Amino acid sequence: MIRIGVPSKGRLMEKTFDWFGQRGLKMTRTGNEREYAGAVEGADNVSLVLLSAGEIPRELAAGRIDLGVTGTDLVRDKLANWETKVSEVAPLGFGHADLVIAIPACWIDVETLDDLDAAASAFRRAHGHRLRIATKYHRLVRDFLASHGVADYQLTDSQGATEGTVKNQTAEAIADITSSGETLRANHLKILSDGLILQSQATLYRATLSQGPEIDALIKRIGF
Numbered sequence: 232m233i234r235i236g237v238p239s240k241g242r243l244m245e246k247t248f249d250w251f252g253q254r255g256l257k258m259t260r261t262g263n264e265r266e267y268a269g270a271v272e273g274a275d276n277v278s279l280v281l282l283s284a285g286e287i288p289r290e291l292a293a294g295r296i297d298l299g300v301t302g303t304d305l306v307r308d309k310l311a312n313w314e315t316k317v318s319e320v321a322p323l324g325f326g327h328a329d330l331v332i333a334i335p336a337c338w339i340d341v342e343t344l345d346d347l348d349a350a351a352s353a354f355r356r357a358h359g360h361r362l363r364i365a366t367k368y369h370r371l372v373r374d375f376l377a378s379h380g381v382a383d384y385q386l387t388d389s390q391g392a393t394e395g396t397v398k399n400q401t402a403e404a405i406a407d408i409t410s411s412g413e414t415l416r417a418n419h420l421k422i423l424s425d426g427l428i429l430q431s432q433a434t435l436y437r438a439t440l441s442q443g444p445e446i447d448a449l450i451k452r453i454g455f
């Protein structure tokens with residue numbers, strides 16, 4: 232049995248169902264609207280596993296699902312050496328979002344990562360602790376800042392409503408995804424001019440642990 236992991240709710244689930252539907256695999260949720268159960272028509276031996284988008288990278292890495300749809304941001308953040316654990320079958324053309332670093336719009340002297348580095352050192356001298364950046368993307372943010380020479384900061388974990396942490400005074404800056412930019416604007420935040428960490432989109436991945444002619448044939452059948 233080939234197991235395909237798909238986000239269990241919202242726009243990502245609906246668009247993923249549409250995407251597979253256009254390629255001859257009809258996916259549906261079964262049971263009542265709160266039950267996380269699904270079915271696939273149009274191919275034998277394929278089962279649908281509805282999962283949180285954030286858990287799909289781990290399930291792929293463990294080989295508990297053979298194929299999975301989730302954002303490139305989540306795969307790259309949750310899996311160390313992600314290229315060894317999964318391979319990209321196809322970008323799906325939806326779920327676009329940019330992972331960015333944003334700071335208070337009122338910090339008029341801070342526009343770039345170099346400015347942030349200087350502001351972080353000044354912040355530490357003035358406050359006795361490091362400037363806090365709130366995010367759920369720990370690996371991606373750490374790697375990005377290290378590669379740009381920014382070191383005088385600390386990450387604060389934020390699993391949601393991250394843009395609110397600055398107003399709530401639990402962080403001075405944030406790293407989060409944005410698409411329309413409205414949430415950043417509404418929370419009086421601005422993106423650093425060189426603060427784009429990653430452009431993400433929903434992507435179909437194959438688990439490295441899942442090899443074999445059955446999966447090759449299914450991937451070929453959907454056109455890849």
Ligand SMILES: Nc1ncnc2c1ncn2[C@@H]1O[C@H](COP(=O)(O)OP(=O)(O)OP(=O)(O)O)[C@@H](O)[C@H]1O
Pocket residue numbers: 241243282283284285286301302303304305326327328408409410431432
């Ligand atoms: N506003 C948005 N516009 C476009 N894509 C988005 C947006 N918000 C989130 N995404 C993308 O959707 C994917 C899932 O995001 P997220 O983990 O926040 O989903 P969720 O529905 O909250 O999942 P969970 O079930 O884990 O709570 C990520 O890859 C992310 O980049």
Ligand SMILES: O=P(O)(O)OC[C@H]1O[C@H](OP(=O)(O)OP(=O)(O)O)[C@H](O)[C@@H]1O
Pocket residue numbers: 390391392393394407408409410411412413414415
């Ligand atoms: O640029 P925008 O179009 O305003 O979209 C960006 C927002 O969308 C996501 O939040 P989501 O609604 O998924 O909730 P979350 O805070 O739980 O992540 C993301 O975390 C931003 O907060």
